[in-house]
């Protein structure tokens with residue numbers, strides 16, 4: 001073994017700004033988009049579902065005023081669509097209004113806020129977008145979605161006429177990375193994408209995007225053998241990452257020391273209900289996945305609106321959700337459960353009855369495959385660096401076989 | 403384990419709980435069809451179920467009476483129909499509490515007092531009339547949704563006001579029970595409604611429901627036909643173990659009404675603030691009652707009711723998640 005004990009290991013992704021401590025409020029500013037991505041949950045793209053300034057203003061007024069219910073010390077205002085930058089002028093007004101009101105009210109969020117965007121990147125170089133970025137740069141995160149190689153990206157992220165959008169997005173990436181060097185991108189993997197995982201992550205790293213957040217879809221799309229193919233891709237990615245010492249400067253959320261152990265706590269996976277999404281009608285949702293356009297089988301689930309306020313009763317299930325109540329027994333007892341994600345909105349959508357308390361376990365085999373590849377990665381990297389990088393299991397380890 | 407079957411004999415059968423029954427419809431078809439009633443009786447006989455028949459304020463006819471009498475049962479009827487149903491549990495609406503003349507001659511009755519929010523200030527007076535004639539009085543608030551601080555305070559005032567009467571009657575050889583004061587001191591664990599677990603309901607359309615409230619809210623929420631497979635999706639969510647707020651709570655007398663849960667929070671396993679606050683007014687009143695009972699030298703063998711810092715167990719559930727190990731012990 002090498003004894004290079006101080007080699008940097010960057011591979012695990014950073015925690016986001018104020019992670020877990022800030023209120024996350026998502027404005028769905030438009031249901032319109034230039035693209036028709038094949039996996040997009042927003043199936044009914046339209047121009048009518050546009051947020052009006054007055055509705056956003058009321059939502060901000062309510063949230064700044066409801067100090068007993070909204071107690072987080074900081075806020076992340078997320079702007080999504082459709083494509084949010086289609087409405088950059090409206091967003092600019094909303095942001096100005098928030099800053100002004102927070103100042104007037106001497107609200108703790110006045111200097112503890114962030115504006116955050118998930119964009120397809122097509123309008124990134126537009127003059128209005130650039131003006132907005134320049135004005136808000138110190139409080140801004142922008143995430144452009146690139147799905148990987150041109151082939152993978154263009155398989156899914158297409159214009160209404162079926163043309164791929166890779167070239168139009170890639171053109172804007174250098175400027176984006178220049179303005180936001182620490183930016184990350186989010187990649188979603190479905191069954192058909194499995195053979196392209198390794199090349200896609202390497203490609204994104206090659207473009208200069210240092211942090212790749214990647215996850216498999218929660219829908220039950222997996223075919224027999226997908227788990228093995230997935231594992232093989234991750235093992236190949238692990239080899240390349242280690243051989244080319246990419247772990248020193250790049251990160252990919254597939255590899256994490258905290259996954260693959262039994263559950264250590266009973267927390268819910270996500271912050272649905274602690275977060276909030278606001279649509280153009282002024283309705284509040286536990287997160288964007290509970291809006292009507294995000295759901296396949298179930299009706300939208302609102303938790304109040306900006307006129308009458310939050311519905312405290314409807315928030316109660318979300319605020320008391322935990323792992324054990326919604327999970328099948330196999331999950332509670334699973335030896336490699338840590339890191340096995342779920343999405344509350346997907347659970348609600350796919351549950352047998354109208355409830356958020358039935359966890360969908362469609363990704364079970366995929367998670368186990370990821371754990372095996374992840375173990376392989378840390379074992380191999382540890383041997384190369386001469387240190388034990390594996391996560392410490394909790395509790396006794398037993399005597400072992402000899 | 404299933405122990406009871408509720409049979410709603412007619413659309414306008416009396417409500418006994420947190421829901422409003424339907425009115426009569428023109429042109430009949432309000433009564434449960436005889437063949438469905440027969441199927442319900444058979445189902446009860448084959449599954450060792452005790453039947454609770456919910457009656458309207460009118461007579462149903464001999465064919466119905468005959469079927470009812472062919473199985474072990476309890477009748478629940480409106481107070482006004484008491485003479486037709488001796489021994490029945492009598493439902494009294496708070497808007498029409500019977501006067502002394504109507505109550506004369508009654509003794510050892512089981513009453514359900516369906517209390518409306520608007521009548522809360524009259525609660526103690528109504529109980530004062532009913533309790534001396536009662537073996538047991540169940541108070542049930544008919545319109546729980548929307549209760550606020552004013553209602554909680556009034557409820558508490560009324561329970562404190564009736565306490566001396568309950569204490570006085572407790573010296574009788576057959577002291578009456580009052581669910582919201584005397585149940586909690588006598589309970590060592592949850593004693594909830596358990597709709598869907600301990601009982602099912604046959605609606606007036608002859609189909610099965612979790613409880614009558616589900617029928618009246620939406621007859622399409624049926625669990626199936628009598629005798630067919632009973633489809634309770636996510637049944638575990640009816641169980642205490644899978645109710646994150648209730649499983650840490652010790653308001654043992656609470657109904658833990660899954661109908662109100664569903665209506666107000668959208669989840670069968672999650673109670674609304676109103677339910678919990680009201681049940682905790684009762685819990686606190688029961689604690690005071692137990693103290694006074696002890697002061698009077700009675701209450702031997704009853705366990706303490708600890709003082710707690712919250713009025714709504716939701717706050718405690720949010721503050722501290724149950725550990726995986728503790729969950730497994732349930």
Ligand code: SF4
Pocket residue numbers: 419420421595596597613614615657658659660661662
């Ligand atoms: S669930 Fe139980 S407590 Fe609630 S209305 Fe039905 S019978 Fe009554």
Ligand code: SF4
Pocket residue numbers: 647648649651652653656657658659673677678679681682715716
């Ligand atoms: S008071 Fe609330 S938490 Fe306690 S049993 Fe009743 S409904 Fe459940």
